[in-house]
Amino acid sequence: MPKEATAVAAGRALLLAPLLTLSACAKDASASLTTVTSWAATARLAGESWSAGRVPTPYTRRALEAAEKGIAEAEKDLAKAEDLPAARGDALRRVTGTLRQAVSEARAAVERRDRGALSPALARLAAGERAVATARNSGGGGR
Amino acid sequence: MKKAQEIVLGVVTSIGGFLEIGSLSTAVQAGAAFRFQLVWAVLLGTLCLIFLVEMAGRFAAVSKHTVTDALRERFGFNFFSFVFLGVTLVDLLVLGAEIGGVSLALQLLTGIALRWWALPVGFAVWLLLWKGSFGMIEKGASLLGLVTLCLVVGAVLLHPPWRQVAAGALPSLPQGESAHYWFLAVSILGASISPYLFFFYSAGAIEDRWDESYLGTNRAVSGLGMSFGALIALSALVLAAGVFGPRGITQLDSYDQIALLLTPVLGRWGFWLFAASLGIACFGAALEIALEIAYRAAQGFGWNWGEDLKPAEDSGFASVYTLALVVGVLLVVVGLDPLKLTVFSMALTAATLPLSVVPFLVLMNDERYMGEHRNGRLSNAVVLFIVALSFVLAVVSIPLELLGGS
Amino acid sequence: MDLIRDVLDKQLVDPEERRMGKVDGLILELEEGQPPRLVEIEQGAATLARRLHPRLARWVEALGARIYGEAPGGPARIPWSKVRDVGIDVEVDQDFEKSRLYFWQEWLCEKLIRRIPGAG
Numbered sequence: 001m002p003k004e005a006t007a008v009a010a011g012r013a014l015l016l017a018p019l020l021t022l023s024a025c026a027k028d029a030s031a032s033l034t035t036v037t038s039w040a041a042t043a044r045l046a047g048e049s050w051s052a053g054r055v056p057t058p059y060t061r062r063a064l065e066a067a068e069k070g071i072a073e074a075e076k077d078l079a080k081a082e083d084l085p086a087a088r089g090d091a092l093r094r095v096t097g098t099l100r101q102a103v104s105e106a107r108a109a110v111e112r113r114d115r116g117a118l119s120p121a122l123a124r125l126a127a128g129e130r131a132v133a134t135a136r137n138s139g140g141g142g143r
Numbered sequence: 144m145k146k147a148q149e150i151v152l153g154v155v156t157s158i159g160g161f162l163e164i165g166s167l168s169t170a171v172q173a174g175a176a177f178r179f180q181l182v183w184a185v186l187l188g189t190l191c192l193i194f195l196v197e198m199a200g201r202f203a204a205v206s207k208h209t210v211t212d213a214l215r216e217r218f219g220f221n222f223f224s225f226v227f228l229g230v231t232l233v234d235l236l237v238l239g240a241e242i243g244g245v246s247l248a249l250q251l252l253t254g255i256a257l258r259w260w261a262l263p264v265g266f267a268v269w270l271l272l273w274k275g276s277f278g279m280i281e282k283g284a285s286l287l288g289l290v291t292l293c294l295v296v297g298a299v300l301l302h303p304p305w306r307q308v309a310a311g312a313l314p315s316l317p318q319g320e321s322a323h324y325w326f327l328a329v330s331i332l333g334a335s336i337s338p339y340l341f342f343f344y345s346a347g348a349i350e351d352r353w354d355e356s357y358l359g360t361n362r363a364v365s366g367l368g369m370s371f372g373a374l375i376a377l378s379a380l381v382l383a384a385g386v387f388g389p390r391g392i393t394q395l396d397s398y399d400q401i402a403l404l405l406t407p408v409l410g411r412w413g414f415w416l417f418a419a420s421l422g423i424a425c426f427g428a429a430l431e432i433a434l435e436i437a438y439r440a441a442q443g444f445g446w447n448w449g450e451d452l453k454p455a456e457d458s459g460f461a462s463v464y465t466l467a468l469v470v471g472v473l474l475v476v477v478g479l480d481p482l483k484l485t486v487f488s489m490a491l492t493a494a495t496l497p498l499s500v501v502p503f504l505v506l507m508n509d510e511r512y513m514g515e516h517r518n519g520r521l522s523n524a525v526v527l528f529i530v531a532l533s534f535v536l537a538v539v540s541i542p543l544e545l546l547g548g549s
Numbered sequence: 550m551d552l553i554r555d556v557l558d559k560q561l562v563d564p565e566e567r568r569m570g571k572v573d574g575l576i577l578e579l580e581e582g583q584p585p586r587l588v589e590i591e592q593g594a595a596t597l598a599r600r601l602h603p604r605l606a607r608w609v610e611a612l613g614a615r616i617y618g619e620a621p622g623g624p625a626r627i628p629w630s631k632v633r634d635v636g637i638d639v640e641v642d643q644d645f646e647k648s649r650l651y652f653w654q655e656w657l658c659e660k661l662i663r664r665i666p667g668a669g
Contacts, residue, residue, distance in 0.1 A: 037392075038395070038396070045406075049406045055414045056254065058253075059254065070397070207637055215558050220573070220600055274667055459650075459653075462661060
């Protein structure tokens, strides 16, 4: 029958895409740094908003937790990045480590509802973000 | 007078229908990463959707068939079953994403983790379908959907450089990260042209017993409604470009980041308004998608269907949406990341567009269904061009994005 | 009339315009020296499955027998002589209550839907 003989190929396209999700990801240094910066800046925005009483505590805690996790994962990717000279890699990891710690402190401060302890943590975040930006602009993992 | 009322109502409905988790999150990601550079993708997607929705309404009004009915009739069961499986699979993913979106909004509002919300949310959607009428669902969801206008307010208060926003209407090549750029463009196209919208619209036109006298109403509703919807998506993009980009938040991996979209602009209200917008828009979309999956099954197999019937009168129809919601809830309960699920299902939507759109275009040009109201050359060309573009971009950029290259 | 174009896969309705499934298959009678003659309309999941693949059809039949237990044997058939009109829908002179669709919708209703409150 003419109606019966049509379009098997169309269905195949559908099967292909999910299979590809299984493939592993290898991120370059620049992508990992973007992730770090984005999470650090998110943590700072969340912390500042919390200080100003604009966002609720449970949300802030969760967001800071996610930021910590996000930075930690990006750090792992950074360690695996092949396009990075060893010395620069070490320097970058020091900065990202500081950032992760600052986020962690910010989270602890929010959990204690301690506004006083939050602001130094946020200040260190800001400094760390600037350090990452400088490192990127001076070549290497930059773009 | 009645027609004017229909138009207003239809436009309001479309706002609720257009903005869902897909267009919201893809627009926000695009704004954060590429400022106004992807405005063109929202516009192009919307243009295509306007044409498709207008066609779906015209098709129902003139031929008295829903698109699904005609797909099976015209192309036979075998072809229909491919389209059916493909589109339904994607719809289930999108349904999961929408349920995830409502759950997420509730997580933001209450602090209770979103996985706990999936089941109650699925149940609430199901209960409305089980007990409610089509009109109630359509009108209720869309009136509440007006809360999403707060995004427009936010974007205006931000005083964005309108010139640059307008410049984004013309496509331009990105500086670096081009794989991610094209992937986002594809996701935006998929999110805007979501086929569930025009399938749903054609079923709605049959439920409301449209005839040829509705052609004008149809044109107004599809044009105005979808444009308003796009306006809200564009506002989300502009907000993200103004709020996230300058702060260095260029890559959004989680809704915990997106939740801050309105806070810098609207202050204390921002957070709650964002959560409410997200929750309501996704709830409305979840209702529509669950219904649409059931419509497609019922129309494809010739069952009784209609949201106004009691479940006992159309048990097949009721069983399908029940089952679909179970699957959608499961996707969230097993812990799939809602943002990844959303973006992925939007890109997949774009990749499968030819599957649903091309046969539909054939129907729109078939004299036996459409008589003198057949498609003109312009509508054919516009839709074919945009769909082909989305498909090609999707096939190229999805693998690249998944492989993580940039 | 072009059977494949105008009849196959169309909506079947009873005299009260109630939907009762689609025209899933057509049964033709072949006699030597005569043109093929349309005798029946066939309906059912097994009929549809056969159009995709014969093995799928056997599988569907086995599944059906398992679920329903004593089900009406074979696919549902409606004599062509009962067809009243072929338009947007195919109207047949047979009540919905006698259709296969009605049978399994009632089955589903009884086993599942009515057990949930508010089914009406």
